[in-house]
Amino acid sequence: MQESNRIPAILLNDVWVGYQKETWVLRGISLSVKQGEAVLLTGPNGSGKTTLIRLLASLIPHVYHAYVRGEVRVCGIDPIADPDTVVRSVGYVGHEPDAQILMPTVFDEIAFAQLLSGVREPRVIEQRLTESLARVEGSALRQRATHELSGGEIAKVVLAANLARQPPLLLLDEPTAFLDKESTEAFLHTLATLREAGHTLVIASQHVRLYQKLVDRVIYIVDGRVDKRGEQRTSVVKEREPPAVRPCETPMEETPIVAVRNVWYRYPRSSSYALRGVSLRLHAGLYVVLGPNGSGKTTLLKLIAGIYSPTKGSVRSQGSPLYLPQDPRLFFTHETLKAEIEAVHKSFDKEAGRVVDQMGLTPFLTTPVHHLSYGLQRRAAIAVGLLGGFNPLLIDEPTAGVDPSGVEALLQILARIRERCIVVATHDQQLVERLGIPTERQIRMENGRVLV
Secondary structure, three states: OOHHHOOOEEEEEEEEOOOOOOOOOOOEEEEEEEOEEEEEEEEOOOHHHHHHHHHHHOOOHHHHOOOOEEEOOOOOEOOOOHHHHHHHEEEEEEOOOOHHHOOOOOHHHHHHHHHHHOOOOHHHHHHHHHHHHHHHHHHOOOOOHHOOHHHHHHHHHHHHHHHOOOOOOEEEEEOOOOOOHHHHHHHHHHHHHHHOOOEEEEEEEEHHHHOOOOOEEEEOOOOOEEEEEEEEEEEHHHOOOOOOOOOOOOOOOOOOOEEEEEEEEEEOOOOOOEEEEEEEEEEEEEEEEEEEOOOOOHHHHHHHHHHEEEEEEEEEEEEOEEEOOOOHHHHHOOOHHHHHHHHHHHOOHHHHHHHHHHHHHHHHHHOOHHHHOOHHHHHHHHHHHHHHHOEEEEOOOOOOOOHHHHHHHHHHHHOOOOEEEEEOOOOOHHHHHHHHHOOOOOOOOEEEEEEO
């Protein structure tokens, strides 16, 4: 065996990381990942998974300021001392894929990623671009402008750009969070192919069952440490099947809270319509908008919220709408969750305390929101939206990146909604089934149209 093959792909020895001095997110982490191994990092929101992925990708401390102690080696290189070398060997997909888009078109984005990795031959760039898009069910996106892509489509492009680079090590943080079922299956098949070809995979995700057949090991991280359960072979990993939640029955009053009449919408500089002749009447209670990536779910929510104006048709809301985006970073305007709640709820009263406690956010009330994990930011944004009295409340992919306890709390809260109109856009069919949403409150979309 060659000496290079004996070097671990990842080696951590007593590693501590904190975004604030003496406030540690990772606490004495030690682990090793062999070359060609596939590993899943899992654990509750705020446990340190994303911080660990950022450290391995050289984003900490060079992009995200943080204090680091201990020994870190990625492909035998110190990512803190030599980030440029590590970046050329590592593919990284974060849970905020839109933040990784740099170019105006999909073609340019994937070609540029290859150029940064040293690929110069146009024929090779073209071939890899075509193959990588096909691997994520994204061939139709090739000539699209990146600014008009849905969240799921952006995730496909970022995945494809990393696949086209062909790095020996892939770091993936909730990579399927915004993908529909078909795209997720295609991506898992691609990961299996990469693993067989000898690539090293490190995946951070709540969805143990989804990756169970793909990975060699599952590593549990709790409170910044490798949990006492340590590592488990995937053959013994089990997930509890959560009980179904039954929503309150809500009568359909005559006057709708939201009325959408024959709405067509076309993005600026686009020749095609993202929404085509959509008409809806939404009353109090819970609705779900379903459909594949790029079907128009997010566009519809933004039109109802008044963020976009219809190209044709009209949208009317009886109350004050609020849109909660897929990326929670775009939502917060105050330093802490407590300040966010006080801004919309007048004061932090018993109701606020109950919702915050139910969502598992009480320990994080005074933590700067930009220091929270992605899953905790999602929960925090939803808590603020629920407490603000907004009507309709429009939530885009509420369970993406949220751990099982957070999903359970959200389901219990949503199931009790009666007075307000809440519209949830999702591709998570299990969420719909658990909530027991009746067919008449399921809005199914495809190619910008509502299916009847």
